[in-house]
Amino acid sequence: MKTRSPLIVANWKLNGGTDLICTSVASFLRQKFRVQIGIAPPYVYISNMANFLRNSQIMVGSQNVSKFESGAFTGETSAQMLKEVGCQFCLIGHSERRQVFLENNASCHTKVASTLAAGLMPIICIGENAQQHELGLTKHILYRQLQESLLGQNIKNKQIAIAYEPIWAIGSGKAATPESVQDVHEYIFNELCTIFDEESAKNIRIIYGGSVNKNNAAQLLAMPNVDGLLVGGASLDPEHFSEICALANQITPEVEFNS
Ligand code: PGA
Numbered sequence: 001m002k003t004r005s006p007l008i009v010a011n012w013k014l015n016g017g018t019d020l021i022c023t024s025v026a027s028f029l030r031q032k033f034r035v036q037i038g039i040a041p042p043y044v045y046i047s048n049m050a051n052f053l054r055n056s057q058i059m060v061g062s063q064n065v066s067k068f069e070s071g072a073f074t075g076e077t078s079a080q081m082l083k084e085v086g087c088q089f090c091l092i093g094h095s096e097r098r099q100v101f102l103e104n105n106a107s108c109h110t111k112v113a114s115t116l117a118a119g120l121m122p123i124i125c126i127g128e129n130a131q132q133h134e135l136g137l138t139k140h141i142l143y144r145q146l147q148e149s150l151l152g153q154n155i156k157n158k159q160i161a162i163a164y165e166p167i168w169a170i171g172s173g174k175a176a177t178p179e180s181v182q183d184v185h186e187y188i189f190n191e192l193c194t195i196f197d198e199e200s201a202k203n204i205r206i207i208y209g210g211s212v213n214k215n216n217a218a219q220l221l222a223m224p225n226v227d228g229l230l231v232g233g234a235s236l237d238p239e240h241f242s243e244i245c246a247l248a249n250q251i252t253p254e255v256e257f258n259s
Helices: 018-029 043-052 079-084 095-100 105-117 130-134 138-150 178-195 198-202 217-221 238-250
Strands: 007-011 036-040 059-062 089-092 121-126 161-164 205-209 228-231
Touching: 007 089, 007 205, 007 238, 018 043, 018 238, 036 089, 043 059, 079 105, 089 105, 105 121, 105 138, 121 138, 130 138, 138 178, 161 178, 178 198, 178 205, 178 217, 217 228, 217 238, 228 238
Parallel strands: 007 036, 007 228, 036 059, 059 089, 089 121, 121 161, 161 205, 205 228
Antiparallel strands: none
16 A cells, blocks of 8 residues: 555646636635645746645645756746745756756756755656667666756655656657556665665655546556656646546545655
8 A cells, every 4th residue: 555645746837827727726626635736837827826725735836946046047936936935846857848948967956955945845857768768778867867866965854756757758648558657666766765765765756747647547546656646738627637636536545644
């Protein structure tokens, strides 16, 4: 049985607006969930959304964070600022940030440190591209991403999560098979045991992202090392996303979790 409460996160990317916020909030406030749910809208909506969801269990997060704390860095938003407006978690190193905005493991390391220092939960996104996948380099790529973004981080009494998102599965309609996700998540868990220690690793949720929808969510969540899901496209339809959350809820026993 899983000992970590599943974490289901919506990544709206550069989508959504006031209408989607209203319909999403309305649909979430109607329901009760045992799983932990997070929504990452574009920066400008975080404050508004956090206010709407203040008395709910739904977390609001950001899709990125600056590696700087303050100063002459036009266009940047710091972890502390995000915290101040009600943000509770930050996606870090999403493959679109790595590919389009040239982020790398070193910048992820700095961002994880500043996010932790601000008291926010970093969700570190890692994953291989199609070519690396075909060449059988997945674990090699993940090893470097994990080592270079996590080594030396102080996670004592902090929440962090890892999102495994194979790049070839994102937005392609072709999710990785539950068995292959299980294999990779088990590898990630073992690496986290080495980077930190087993006790700490057990508290880190490892979630899967890449073409998740209501038809594949339950099978993915049934895998022993899959602690949740990161949902892109399907999260833009509040009903569809609620159904995924409801599926996660169904497989979550009615017990109190540590995290
Ligand atoms: P997708 O995106 O669900 O649309 O594949 C997932 C993500 O990029 O986080």
